[in-house]
Every structure is written in C-alpha cells, then in structure tokens.
Amino acid sequence: MSDAGIQPSLMPIRLKDVAYSVDGKRLIDGLSFEMFDGTRTVIMGPNGAGKSLTLRLLQGLIAPDRGAITWGDPPRREAGRHSVALVLQRPVLLRRSVAANLKHAAAVYGLRGDRKSERVERLLHIGGLEHLRRQPARVLSGGEQQRLSLVRALAGNPRVLLLDEPTANLDPASTLAIEKLVNDAHDGGAKIVFVTHDRDQAARLADDVVFMQGGRAVETGAAGTFFAGPSSEAARAYLDGKLYVEQGG
C-alpha cells in the first residue's frame, strides 16, 4: 500500500529534555528517551504521568516549552507530512457513513479517483468493516468505532502509528481485534508507539517499554527485561499493582 518513494528514515525518534506546561503547571518535565525502528514501543505509567501528552507532542499537536523532538539520523525537527498518524482513545468520527469516513481520510492523504476507492475498499477489508460500509459511523459499537478509527489512521500509510489507549473500555474480543490490527500494521513496516494502562496488554504487545511517572521517563528498555525485573521503584510498584506516590510529588 506504499505511496511513498524513498524517504529518509524517521528512526530513531529522540526526545531530549522535553518540557510542557499548562497554566504554569509542568506536566512534562525533562522527558528524554529514544525509540528505534522495527519495534513496538509501549508507553506505560499511572494517570497523569504524561503518556497522552507525549503522543500529542510527537504528533505535533502541541509544542514543547523546552527541549527537542527529532526524527531520523541526522536528526530532523519535522517527521514529514502524513508520516505520523495518531489514534485517539475516544474515536472522533465524522457524521458520515463508515465508507465516507475512510473516503475523507483518503482524500486528506492526497488520494483521488480509483486509487482512493481502492484504498477505501482495502481499509474496509483490513478493519473487517465491509458489511458496515453504509452504516452511520457514530452508531457503531465502541469496538467497531475504534477499528474504524484505526484503519482510518492507516489510510495515509503512516510510517509511525501512535495509539493512545485505543482499547480502553473495550471488551476482550474488540481488544483482540485492535491488537491484531496493530500487529498487522507493525508487520507492514510501521513503527508502533502504544500507550496503555494495561500491564497484560503491554506484555503482549511490547518489544520495548517506556515507563513514565510525573512527566518523565523513569525507565526504558527491552520489554523482557522490564517485565522480568524493573529497575525503578515506581515501575516495580506499578507492575505489582501497589499504590506508589512519588516523593515530593
């Protein structure tokens, strides 16, 4: 499904000393970590850790007060138009049919005519939404809406797919369907950055983990190592399901 010619690599993605504040309150503070090609990176952490903000910073929806986010080597400040797609926790679907939502996305990503129609058909197939093509998108079940949201994000063949707790409040079957789509996108060559609260889901999906607490990356590393024995007290408490309050926080 690739539309692109040869493009410079977006890897590694580097966040260096990134800070972000709202109304004087520092929500992201000295956030630094790197993400590499070919892996599914799962960002974990408690509420308020800054996970969703990190995705929005990566997507460019908000700008850091300090620090830098760079893509590739040599590092560039911009990932490139339509290179990165974001799937929100609560899907925002247009007041149109399922197929029309995908047509809109395909048009936004520059597809016209037959190529647009082919892409829409392909996305409907990938998402298992063919039988729902004429249904109003907003009357679908939560799982169907999230599937639509995810395949819509794939309409532009993103090289990096950011997912902000896409399975929150979904039942196991819907969660499984979303995880399969994510793994398929990964197999198709997309870099996956997945935010979740769910430790079991993180263990299923992660190749590497970024554990965040208080707006910072407390611990990063390979998933196997992290789940076998996290080095930070905050991550250990989180994985053990214990209450942990940051000192001075």
Add this chain to the structure above:
Amino acid sequence: MDDLASAFSHAIKLVATADPAVLEIVVLSLQVTLSAVAIACLIGLPLGALVAVKAFPGRSAAIVAINALMGLPPVVVGLFVYLMLSNAGPLGVLQLLYTPTAMIVAQTILVTPIVAGLARQVIADLHAEYDEQLRSMGVTATGAIPTLLWDGRHALATVALAGFGRAVAEVGAVLIVGGNIDHVTRVMTTAIALETSRGNLSLALGLGIVLLLMSVLVNAAVMGLRATSGRIAHV
C-alpha cells in the same frame, strides 16, 4: 364580522384557484427571497466558518460586528441600498433601483449576518469536537472548513431557514428599494401592506395565508431532511 368572513372566504378561493395576481406576487417573492438567501449562504456560511475556526487579529471584534449586524433594521438597510443605487449614488449607473435585483441586494445584506452569525456558532461547536482529530491528520484550520460545513449541513439547513424566514417576512427594505411596483417589484409583504391600506382584505389575507403556508412547508421540509439524514448518516 360578515365582511371579515367574506374576505377570508374569498382569500381561500384566491389561493385555492391559484389566482394569477396572487401567483405572480408569490413567484416574485420566492425568486427574490430564495436568490437573496442563496447568495447570503454563499457568503455567510464560509464567513461564519472562517471566523469560527481561524485565529486572526480582530477576530473578537469581527464576532461582535457579525452579531450586531444580525439585528440590522430593515429600513436602514433599505435606505443604504437606496442611496447606493439611486442616480446620485455610486452605483446609480447600474440602474438597479426599483428592480427585483435591488430587492435581492437589500435582502442579502439583511440575511448574510444572520447566516454568518448562526453558522459561526454551529461550526464552532463542531470544530471543538473535530479539531484534534483533523489536526492529527494534518488538516489546517482553513482546510477543515469544507469538512465542517458538510458535517454541519443539517444544522446549517436550519440556519438557512432562519435566513429565509427573515427575508420572506421583510417589508421595509424591499419597499424602499423596490417601490412596490405592480407586476415588477410587488412581493407578498409589500402587497399585503398595500392591499390592507386599500381595504382589499381578501387579497391581503390570501397572500398572508400563502406566507404562512410557505413558512410551515419550509419548516416541515427541513425537519424531514434532518430526520432522514439522521437515519442515513449519523447522530
């Protein structure tokens, strides 16, 4: 009382038999009003959407101005258009005064702020909901306008209806710039005013009935449109 009943009965007959005099006035009224509303929508919908989604210096002042213009007194608009189109005015050379075109211009000026002001609110609400999603897809604020106008089309149909209601019931401006000339610029409202003053209540009542029916029909059409589209496309 008998006179009133007789006038009412005659009025019903005029409407039921599609009396040519009534028909001519109704057709011209619709031509003028629908043209004005169409032009007002072409200008007002994008303008309202632009003000709703685009941050620019003076945006708050623009919103205040649009809202203030929603209550423009029709006679003032009529006077302004008259001054512009009269022989001594800057557009006098066009010789548009006392023509349906002049009436369309006046009604467009009256209706455009209404359409723009109401559309701004509709689009602003929708934009608040769509903004993050569209920006994440790389859609700019200006680029989002066609999407917002399309997805807000049912609410915007009601906006156009409000503009239609304002225009079709308006009398002051069209009287000043149209002159209420028989067979040329006589529309329902000016004809009702004239025939009432002449004591020709049956024609005035007949036109009033048509005006009311038109309002009911347009409202019913919009309700039907919203219900149908609601079933087809979304909540």
